[in-house]
Amino acid sequence: MSIELFSLAGRRAVVTGGGRGLGKAIAAGLADAGATVAVVSRTSADVEAAADELGERVVPLALDVAGDDAAGLVDAMEAALGGAIDVVVHAAGVQHRQPAEEFAADAWDRVVRVNLTAPFRLSQEIGRRQLATERAGSHIFIGSLTSLLSIPDVAAYTATKSGVFGLIRTLSTEWSGRGIRVNGIGPGYFRTALTEAVFSDEERYRKMLDRIPMGRFGNPQELAGTAVFLASDASSYTTGQLLMVDGGWTAS
Template identity: 50%
Template sequence: MPNDRDPHSPHAWPGVCGLRVLVTGASRGIGQSISASMAAAGATVAVTARDATGLAETVTTIRDSRGRVQSHQADLADTAALPRLVGEATASLGGVPDVVVHAAGAQARGPALEIADEDWDRVLSINLTAPWRLSIEVARAQQAAGRHGSHIFIASMLALTSRPEVSPYIASKTGLLGVVRALSTEWAPSGIRVNGIAPGYIETALTRPLFERPGWREATLARVPMGRFGEVDDIVGPALFLASSASAYMTGQLLTVDGGWTSS
């Protein structure tokens, strides 16, 4: 069964209260849920995404709950614009972000022999290059301000295993695990922690084509030891934990949230 605890309840995670948080991919799915939860826990949140409509819905949801949120529409594939995004987020948050959550993602499905070069480039750009460069910009600002920080990368259980016909996605998410390890080692002396979360199968706009395939849901669910697919709110608790001082001695780690898939 899903978690009984409401991750969006105010001050459910007091260790997050007062933090400044930047969340990408905040217009839908995991990014949207994490944004709302960070705000409910008392953080001031800057949300960003390409989809202006979805981003506006996120902002409305948070403000209706009396959360503090600022919106910045941006295309993360335009990596040259990332320094400006960090500057704008810093201004709107009233200071350098304490936490950055990389939840934006892209997918390209099909046999490896049929994947177009432009699809490979797009997935790697959004899933791997953009979060790496954005974290570089945030960490540069954090170090200049003498602040500690937490960088949270939303990876995938496919960083640890494999499935057919998603080779660009697997390559990008496996690369994120390398980024987590490398940056955590470099930035630990500055008090900047870098960790990742590896969700299992969660029905979102990105995965919906899979869930709609005849027979896929039943066959895949049979391999999940917990007997259910994940929900976006299942990723909220790990994100709040990694953002807060509760994980102060953790860096370079990947928290796998997959119902037991990778251990079975």
């Protein structure tokens, strides 16, 4: 197999939540494979720092992807990238931990808006433009262990990540015959700001570690190869899939 199948040279990519954590690692991988990448976050300092660190092919863009104006967001992304978008990775996400019987309504609404509604609206607008111009595309959603199984105290997160897997399947069914592939990555436990509450609890830390067949947690950089695969021609016949990168958790 030619290494050129994995090349993203000449392609334009957007990574939401790309200023830190898993999104930043994915953005680095796409840029290393040759793509021009817009890293998007509400926090200007995060995206500026990420762009400075990751190099000249990475463009910082401070935007709230949970805003209502999807067309305006995509216009800004295309302007920053200098053309139409080929790849979008939906890595922005929020978490709220609370027992189901106590789960606050405003927290539920926020998690659903950021984790499920926002990525759908963004892919919807990017997809419209790709379909209208017959431009091939790769849309990559970030799922979770909770796309497939349940974990206590994260009802909204579980609902959204289960919904993300549904979106992957539905958008793939509707779009893959017209040149747009839709897939997802399901990370296991990686130490990021989103999971810090779990990692700082020694009892939960040991319990989770014992559950992982590989015997360790993931490094954010270990998601980059999966993202490059799904964004590139190496996965040209792969669509509608959620690829778990979890150290074997969901297989055991």
